[in-house]
Amino acid sequence: MHRSFTCLLSCFLLIAQVSHSRPCTDSLALQRLQNTVHQLQTSPLVRNGTAALSVRRVRDGVVLLDYNAQMSLPSASTLKLATTATALAVVGDNYTYRTTLEYDGTIRDSVLNGNLYIRGSGDPSLGSNRFAEFADAPTLLRTWTEMVQSAGIKQIGGAVIGDATAIRSLPVPDTWVWGDMGNYYGAGVSGLNFNENLYRAVFKPARIVGQPAPLLRTEPATPFLRLQNNVRTGPRGSGDEVIIYNAPFTTQVFLEGTVPTGVSEFGVKGSLPDPSFFTAFALHEQLARVGITVSNPPQAIGPGRNPEIAIAPGGKRTQLHLHTSVPLAELARLTNHQSINLYAESLLLLAGNALAQAPVTTEQAIQHLVRFWQSKGVDLSGFRPKDGSGLSPIGAVTAASLSGILAAMSKEKSFLPFYDSIPVVGESGTVKSLGRGTAAAGNVRAKSGTIEGVRAYAGYATSVDGELLSFTLLVNKYQPGSLKGVMSYLEQLMAELTALKAND
Missing domain, CATH: 3.50.80.20 (D-Ala-D-Ala carboxypeptidase C, peptidase S13)
Known part of the structure; x- marks a missing residue:
């Protein structure tokens, strides 16, 4: 009775940007996570930009928290996760x-x-x-x-x-x-x-x-x-x-x-x-x-x-x-660990050619990628990539769409090679120096993304009660010269993901 009341109260406290469809689990930790992303959004660091966060429980795709998660924003290299996931799911990790x-x-x-x-x-x-x-x-x-x-x-x-x-x-x-x-x-x-x-x-x-x-x-x-x-x-x-x-x-x-x-x-x-x-x-x-x-x-x-x-x-x-x-599993690992744009663009065409059963253009490959994940039940409203790597300055995704793909990928046969392809915060790849000394180190796998004015992370986190969570965190148009402050918030958010209790 008390737990239900607390969850109901937290729903009223969350501001309009936050989804109300999440389950009533661990409302205090969710509130803390929401407060942190809201503080980032309202801080001088992002006063002319946007901070977005989407968190899902992987086993059933249930949304735990969406904040500005339906806004189409530049993904930078986090888009490589969608590309490598699609290639692995379509042609297999041994290709x-x-x-x-x-x-x-x-x-x-x-x-x-x-x-x-x-x-x-x-x-x-x-x-x-x-x-x-x-x-x-x-x-x-x-x-x-x-x-x-x-x-x-x-x-x-x-x-x-x-x-x-x-x-x-x-x-x-x-x-x-x-x-x-x-x-x-x-x-x-x-x-x-x-x-x-x-x-x-x-x-x-x-x-x-x-x-x-x-x-x-x-x-x-x-x-x-x-x-x-x-x-x-x-x-x-x-x-x-x-x-x-x-x-x-x-x-x-x-x-x-x-x-x-x-x-x-x-x-x-x-x-x-x-x-x-x-x-x-x-x-x-x-x-x-x-x-x-x-x-x-x-x-x-x-x-x-x-x-x-x-x-x-x-x-x-x-x-x-x-x-x-x-094997493709190793190519996906290099793509996500070293963020190699050439590999991502090649894997997008590989997946597109396999889905179309004929050679396709980049634009056509993206269309096939979208239809593939929609067929898995993923809502891709606002998902508008223009390439496979995220280098395009006008491509965009929503935090909800990318976290949805990551959750859906857990049902594919090649999920484990995909999961292993993502760097571990504080330990490997482009996030090796990130979050050291925090709860995120060793408990979060994340692909980083950086283009001018954009900082993004997406991947998986393990909650305090052992649930696997998918997440996407996008910051667009932060103030010039403010990256250090933005990164402090992002590290805090990833650490707070691991404090969630996601079991019903």
Whole structure:
């Protein structure tokens, strides 16, 4: 009787932003949680912005607390949870990408009268050095070269061709901004990715601040790019303040900003505008180094290219080598731990292609993602993503929709690999330094999200009585220079999640 009265009283105390559909459990802890998020919303830190929180009990999806949870807000990288959850649920945690080295035509007297192909399947990890037991880019190039040699080929009459036709979407979503696309975190997705579609631009900072910083080289070499270097020398310890501007399939690259003085060299990561061409170029160069001549320049086929390009005298291809990726569970873990946009965009297309049973665009993949979770009973009102990674500045979700997806994911066969893919607060990934010394450390798994003016966290928390909770916490348009104060509130909120008693 007393417990029911207390719950009823707390419902009257909660302000209008809070959902009244939650169960009457542990009202004092819920009130404390609501008070904290309300204090954040009404503080000078967020006086021109929005704080939103949604908390659900995972086993039945019941809402414990919704605060501004129906407002569409930028998700930043917390959207990667929806993307990785969908991919794991649709194709399974053991799924692997396959990349093949192939040729067409015939081999006669050590001459391949045809083309050599690297046929991709959209693997974002091909050639990455993140996996100790899988070949990195130099190792793959050597392996492919050895396979050509083993086939008795000493001359190729056609070309080395990067085949990116497995994915029909253009490399980047149309809502990404130019200031992101040329940088490592803005690398576009391709049917044939390689070494995470990255290169390093290496500069020589001057001794005097403000002086030009000459570009020494790129790693690997990219002679097909026209690099216009306007980078200057910044203060000692200022770090990477370089912005690289380019667009898919273009060769003109602009380098702006500063690198710090006090070091002999300083490297900055950029994105390759044409990954499939680069893969063909790199293999072409590797073959030349061992004396295998190729008659024609390297080429690439796939979205955004001239469909009339003549590439195949025959059509039938013979496989020389098969490379298999790490399982999807590991790719999802890297996506969520390291927040790699390329991986997220690739997994979105993977899920979309599987759901459509045909190649789809990014926009179409999002539509299939939405329909998939709606079919599971998730209310996706206000769920309006524009990509799979959250890099788009105009994509939006509601806190309620994302926490709903997280709760629904618990019913999928691949839930445990998904749950394990999310970093532990205070221990791993992008939240390793978050919440240390608080109850959140070790008891909350959270994906972080950061774009300009946005700080977000979403994932799972274990309540004081052992219930698993899903949550989404979004802060949009906090005051410039106030991040430290905002983070103090966010850490407190995550700690308070673990104090809830969620059992009926």
